[in-house]
Amino acid sequence: MTRTQRPDDSALVAAARQGDSAAFETLVRAHSGPVYAHALRFFGNPHAAEDAAQEVFIKVYRSIETFDGTAAFSTWLYRVTRNVCLDMLRSGRRRPVPVDLVDVSLTAADDTAAEAITTATVEAAMRTLPPEDRDALSAIGLFGLSYAEAAEALGVPEGTVKSRVFRARKALVTALGPEGGDRR
């Protein structure tokens, strides 16, 4: 049951706050993936995603002194990313996280269906999700937030996050699974 391992951001953030540009660059490199992925899912366009990522990190750089560490850096970064995308408009998304949390032995009735799933098909399906469900899944899957952290960032109860994440996954599975038809 492992979640996405977060790098130890606090030391990097502290250094960046002191003006250590190398530390900030390390932060950017460490977190560019989720930011870009969120934006890509939000916009469905790599160029817009790149623009959004750039704006996110510029905002983070300019306001990192205001980050007091009360929340996790990832939570704060998620908020910035979400707001930047909202500012720029449109949608998209997906999630990492190593699996095998649920060691259900599946004697593959339809392994070919699972094998047919690719990042591209998942990303396409992600963009069909309702924005609020996609946002929740992005917070959890991409940024590695806990349900409680996502709830705080999204301004909804924890139970709502849980149900949105589940709803998003259910929709993805329906779209991509054996019964799901459209494989794109």
Added chain:
Amino acid sequence: MMMECTQAQEIISAAYDGEERDPLALETAKDHCRSCAECAAYVRTLAAIHRLPAPDMPQPALERVLETLRAEWETAPAEVAVAETETVAETAPLQIVETPFEPPAHDGASRPRRAPAWAPWAAAAAVLLVVAGIATTQGVRYLLQPSGDSGIVGETVTSDSEREYGEDEAGTAAVTPPAQDEAATTASGPSYVLLGQEVYALVGPVDPPVSSGSVGSVTTSLDTAGPPATYAAYPGATPDTIVVTVDDDSSLGFAAVVRPLRGTPFSLRSSAIGTFGQWPSLPAGVPEPSAPDGSPVFIAAGTDDLGVTIYVRPGTDPSSGFAVAPGTSSGDPAAGNTGWTWWEPRR
């Protein structure tokens, strides 16, 4: 123990996030999935999805971003300071209309005109925007303290507005629901009060009202964590302003948050704002859209005089009220609010 498919799938979903705390429930869900073809397919597909990496930022794109950042920090601290200073005004959510709109139909004659007290306020609107910006973090008491020391205020603005900037831009305020977290909202949102359903933003301390003719009351805990109290509101020097008497010695000026449409001022409306820092929600009776394009509640209906897209409920005309989507740019009267806002013509 029997378990429903949906319940089992929900538990498996939570387990993927490390959020399923009940090992027995998880085991039961696994058992269910082993014996249920539909749930087995669900888990298999879910696992396949999880195995895939999320899209990563292409290296050239990352390098371009870093290049831009290097240029940013090479020109640092001066430029950063400018940006933060600009943000103070940009993120201040209120708009003070220095040229008053048409006098209100109600009690215009009875309104006190205390030009000596209000003229400097109007004239110093820009400065007071900044003061209003720090009110959220500094607290009303700070504002109410006798000062007369504009230099100190100016210095304070910079540091506090930096915090304001970060939180606004970072979305702390924007995503905080009303009354979700008093501390967070107090620190992040604007200093709003409601008179009826009309939203007013704090401008700063003013002289007590001369007239005893109240225009209503506002219920707010101001910047405290205590329960809301009700304060009498009196007309201000312009139709857009009110004076709220906090106690015998202290009064605060507020200005309506307005945006123009076809030359007519429309004011921000909400149903409940109990404390400073709480963002306005849509008024009762106006449902929240479920999609970024406003559907299914709103449809786009052109732009206001600021060039911001406005939305109306199908079959209605913007003259009776319209919505504005979250994400308006800084400088907008509702900047910083990622929720939908609702605007109606000023009465």
